[in-house]
Amino acid sequence: MEQVLFFAAAIGALGGAIGVVAMRNPFYGVLALIVHLFSLAVLFLLLTSAFVAAAQVVVYAGAVMVLYVFVVAYVGSGTESAWEPIPGQRFLAPLMGVALFVELSIAVIASSLLALGSRGPDVKAGFGDPAAIGNLLLERFLIPFEAASILLLLAAVGAVVLAGQRHGPGEGLTGSSSEHSAPEARSEGVPVGQSPGGSA
C-alpha cells in the first residue's frame, strides 16, 4: 500500500514538474505546478510529517498559486519566441540538467549514510503533527519564527512598493502635472518626492 502510494505520488510529482517545464502557456504551467504540490503533500504524509503536508496544501497550493493565477491572468500568456540567444541552448540546457542529476546521484550514493537504505527509525505517534511542530516553533525555534514573520512583512511592503505605483517615474511626473497642477505650479517645479511615491 505504501509503495503504491509512493509511486503514484512520485509519478504525479514528476509529471507536474515536466509539465511546468514543457507547457507553452504559463497558465497550464501553474496548473501543472498545483498537481506537483499536491503530490508532494502526499509524499510528506508518507514521511509522517502531517503538519508540513497541511501547510503545503494550504499555503502553497492554496494561497501562492492563487497569486500566480491572478498575475498570469493580468499579464496575459504571451508566446515565447523561438529565437535562441545562445547558440545550442536547447541542447545544452537538458545536458546541464542531466549532468546535475548525475552529480546529485553520485553525491547520494557516495554519502555513505547507512540509514539511507532503511525506512528510518520507528517514531512515536505524535511525530510531525501540529502539536509537536508548534511546540518546537514557539520554544526552541522562536527566533527563526519571529524572523520569518518580519521577512513576510517586509515582502508584503516590498510588493506594494514595487507593484502599487500607478505610473512609472517618467510618466507619473507628466501625468500628474497635466491632470492636477495648474501652469503656475508647473513653473515652480513638481517636487520629486511627490510624483511617483505620493500617488501610490
Added chain:
Amino acid sequence: MNIEWYVVLSSLLFAIGAMGILIRRSPIVILLCLELMLNAGNLALVAFSRMVGNQDGQIFAIVVMVVAACEVVVGLGLIVAIFRRRLPLDIDELRELRG
C-alpha cells in the same frame, strides 16, 4: 519505502527545475521552476528529518516555505511592475537592469 527513493526523487525534481530555468525565457515560468527547485529541497529536508527521527528538518522545511512565499511575492511584484511599464516580459530583452 527506503529513504533513498525520496532523496533520488528529490534530486530528479531539482534537476528538472534547474533545466527549466535554463530553457525557458518567460519570467513567470522561471519563477515556477524556482518553486520546483525549492520544493525538491523541501522533500529532501523532510526525508532526512524522517531518516534521523528528528523534527528539526520539518521546521527547516517550513522556513523554506516562508522564504519561497516572500520570493514569489517580490518576484510577481517585479513582473507586474515590468508589465506596467510596457517592457517585454522576456529575460533576454531585460538583461539590462536600468529601466
